[in-house]
Amino acid sequence: MPPRETNRVGICLDPTKAVRCDIIRWIAVTKGITSMFEVLEKQALNPTVVRMTISAPLIARKAEPGQFVILRAKADSERIPLTIADFDRATGSITLIFQVMGAGTIEINSLEAGERLQDLVGPLGKATDTMGLKKVCVVGGGVGCAIALPIAKKLHEQGAVVHSVVGFRTRELVILEEEFRSISDEFKLMTDDGSYGEKGLVTTALESLINAGNQYDEVIAIGPLIMMKFVSLTTKKYGVKTIVSMNPIMIDGTGMCGGCRLTVGGETKFACVDGPDFDGHLVDFDEALRRGEMYREFEQHERETACNLFAKEAR
């Protein structure tokens, strides 16, 4: 490759390097980097899970599976971390899939297509490392499937054999089934109550796949903490490397608050900058489960307040 031609201040003058034009075009189009974040599409995937596509060219340009954003719906909203479910570099949009469960997500869900989020920052955290993986079992639980899907998709696109195991409480909560099927070499859908797919937990399906002789380079598990804990316990028995995606309480997402700290292999790690992916065999899940409850009462109160508020508005 010929040396890059630059001027005195290092501005790339090589027209084949398109980065500069891209950024400038986006800034021109959006009249400033942050005056955007418009909701382009919104769709309910099940009674409590929503898919939202948002205009965010700078984030879409950089996003990789496994990374997250922090957003605020309104000027006085909390900062909420959500993992990026999909991105489209061409249209400059990202997709988020989230469960409407706290005051913050209720507020995000109150925005309709055409409205704008107050703040959206990212992509944060490290991308999931899929390099060199040839055969992987991706395990998703509940809304965690939304985050597992782009990783499974990336693995599939790079030619890896992808087995997917997804679990839900019951049939009406199932999301992204078709999307998973289309990129999986093997697909298992589990429900706790047996109302759809097979009855049982994801660990049962995973264990039967392993017992059937499947040798995975890695298991990637994303879902509720308790699910990731038991997936890790299961794979530990078989000595299969397991990556989990942690989603603890955080404020800034850039390493400043320390609220997202976890114990991993006896060391303190910050999920926002050191993760969110960690070796599931090293994560202290019991501690993470306890820390996750820190504001439970507060959140419950806030959720009730928010629900009442929206109920009132709806009337």
Next chain:
Amino acid sequence: MPERNMSLQKTPMPTQPAEVRNHNFEEVTLGYTWKMAASEAKRCLDCKNHPCVNACPVGIDIPGFIQRVANEDMDGAYEVLNRSTALPAICGRVCPQETQCEGMCVRKAKGDSVGIGRLERFVADWHREHSDVQPQPSVPNGHKVAVIGAGPSGLTCAGDLAKIGYKVTVFEALHVAGGVLVYGIPEFRLPKDIVRKEIDGLKTLGVEIQTDVVIGRTLTVDELFEMGYEAVFIGSGAGLPRFMSIPGESLKGVYSANEYLTRINLMKAYLPGSRTPIQRSHAVAVVGGGNVAMDAARCAKRLGAERVYIVYRRGMEELPARLEEIEHAQEEGVIFRTLVNPAAVLGDEKGWVTSIKCVEMGLGEPDASGRRRPIEIEGSEFTLDVDTVIMAIGTQPNPLIHRTTEGLDTDRHGCIITNGEDGLTSRPHVYAGGDTVTGAATVILAMGAGKHAASAIHKEIMGSEG
């Protein structure tokens, strides 16, 4: 020449009574009146060597502005301040004057120094509230500079460059500009309205602030150059909190001071009806002895904690906090347990903090910092019953930028290495200053670094234009 005021004492600062203010978040000190300011200004001898100016990291012409206050020319005084500092209302409130300008004041030979900080604050406040003289944007010189981080160093650098015609864009990771001025320092010490107005002043000068952009993630330093910025100033601060690595630090109720203060200040948990979760504590131990520790302790008191301890491993004399903050904290009922070091945080079966186990310390020989080294006294363990522990033992620079910028050298603490005063890093056209270079320090030192870097950037760009 107005008549000198030879009183040995500083004109006292009107202050909210301690037992009132420790239940509210309104500003503790109320500021001088016009009369008080004019009278205090007359205590300045306008001495020949003006040692105060040399002790000011941004080199304010201190006797110059004070003489104008003495002559009751407040616009003129503001004009003098404005030449050297873009944020006088902030400096007047948060600078450690006793170790800088006021520490060198000749009036200290006998009695108190001149109340330089209080006068600076008065002039800035008066100007903000009464004057309609607005800063004017300069004629653009056609050059673009990017600043990373809208904290004290970045804003100062941006302001100085904008004043001489540069098009400056400041990129800020959070949703609001101000850095530690908005997420760290509490409302009762530095009202956010004042920060906002000083930043509005910069915007009037033409500084553009882009919030919600994390350099190192959303954009990289290299991309900033590709976007046409000719120099980059990194003022990303030291945001990464340290913990002690003692047992129990992951219990519920243990906060980093950053998290605690961010929830209260940036996310407004101090406002009644706020939706930001924060623990309503009964008894709190704040570990550390700096300004951040004082801020956290005083916030905890205001949020209703009955007992608040400062736990610090050295003695009262070694507390690194500003003198005024220590005095205010004491007046407000914060209990100082100095020469005490935490050994473990203890919790109940549900994982909530119940107490902190501490050990008493004695002082040994001076260590590398010149301060006497604290040594554990054997068998002196005791516990303090608390439900919250706040770790305020310092912060390190955030690694995001240097991890994503090739050729940017850092030391073993993660601080960016610069060539000294100019702030030039190991990367051409990339400058850095403030806590990201020095590790956690003060607002004014960061401002000084921003100022020096601005002048070095100007010299470089003008030099190369030749």
